[in-house]
Amino acid sequence: MTAVTAPRRRLTEGRAVPVATMVLAILVIWYACTIWLNARWQLQVFDRAGQADWTIWQFVAGTFAQDRPVLPAPHQVLVELWNSVAMQDVTSRRSLVYHAWITLSATLLGFVMGTVLGIALAVLIVHNRAVDRSLMPWLIASQTIPILAIAPMIVVVLASIGLTGLVPKSLISTYLSFFPVVVGMVKGFRSPDALQLDLMRTYHSSRGQVFGKLRWPSAMPYLFTSMKVGVAASLVGAIVGELPTGAAGGLGSRLLAGSYYGQTTQIWAALFMAAALSATLIFVIGLVERIVLKRMGVRP
Template sequence: MARTGFFKDHVLPILTVVLAILIVWHVFVVILNAPFEYDQAARAGMPTSFMEVLPKTFAQERPVLPAPHQVVAELWDTTIDKPITSKRSLVYHAWITLSATLLGFAIGTVLGIVLAVGIVHNRAMDRSLMPWVIASQTIPILAIAPMIIVVLNSIGITGLLPKALISTYLSFFPIVVGMVKGLRSPEQIHLDLMRTYNASGAQVFWKLRWPASMPYLFTSLKIAIAISLVGAIVGELPTGAVAGLGARLLSGSYYGQTIQIWAALFMAAGLAAILVGIVGMAHTQVLKRMGARP
């Protein structure tokens, strides 16, 4: 009975959504790839029917929209069949991007928490810094990423750090906002109770504000880790990088290899899901240790 309920409540909805996506995907494969087949037939002076065109739309070498089986085959070839040290391996490229992602995420987390603590405990920082933190996110990352790369290259900083700083730029904002909300979440009655105990500012922070902010922090971290990955990929685009998922997207775009592009996109999506899942597990364990009910 429990297994039936789990399948009905958790597995079946996911399978339904996946099936719907696959149906829509296959329909658009035919719609987008069929014009090329009709054009080829017209150039050859050979009349063709829809039933003759249909199977060809799923087997084009450079389709407008790859079929699901083509993307799966490319993922298998570039993750399983290729050694991970090969520059054609998506595992190799994912590791390059992951390195910048984790470094940028770590810097962004520390920076976000420090800024949030300052904003909550200092009225001047709250009034002066918070508007600038919000305004910083109105600048498109595609515009600022090349500037960061060029400026850092001009002073001799290349490699991993420039991409990590782009990830930091994107990831620190949700952490700042979430932590400010979390640190301010204790009710006034709880703060008054701490004062009646003659608690110091540090004791109020560590025994009340910090524990209360944990749900907000981990929610922000889930957003930040995913957006850090986006920042690392974007950071690879203006540099003409030869390694990383961004490099795979670039090379696929240059040579019209749409299957390669989609495989890299799915690899990035899978990597993001794994990272968010890891943060989610850490969230569960921390709340469990704090005595929260499952």
């Protein structure tokens, strides 16, 4: 009798190996770039110290340990992240968590407003041909305006009527995040086929019933896809909104401060924080998506 054992999953079949390979490759390239980009400064350092007989190892170690490198080495960014995340009180202005929270709150408020606005516009567009014709070109045009140009204007205008802090930043997030939701939901609301629509017609259903029982559930997969795009845009919006406000805190102001004082390591740490935030938000939406679609009976 032979024992039936499940074939052992080979490492190459999983995701671990490809992901690890990619990370390793990026690290190698990054370290190489660090050496290359910081070389000039390191040579000047040796020059000023009158040190002519440096070894290659001293040189490499030097490029990895500068205070204000052109490109900080990965371990420098990690140390900075550790120092500003784990070693600080979260309410401290030196804590990256504190700044991340400021950005996150603006992102979330803007994202919720953008999603609601996007869905509302999509409903109007789907139900009214005139709105479809007249609004859509403007919506597309709105997204061709460089956000970097319009963000300071929004901040300045709102500040002049007494709105500062969270709201202006959220509005920039809203401005960026409503668009993918409009486009996705218009497509989603129009996704029911002729048969499904005819069926509702044979029941003499109202437009509201067609919307609630057919268009809305049909649009669910589109909603989550657009929300994933929207939330990433929302984070970018919040960070851009923080650039002109400078001192008020947030990842954007941290980036700005870092560039004022040449603290490249701090900039990179803030960038990684922003990327982690964005990845987390998208992951959470993906999680909600899986739960909702599972409850809607999507074939596993």
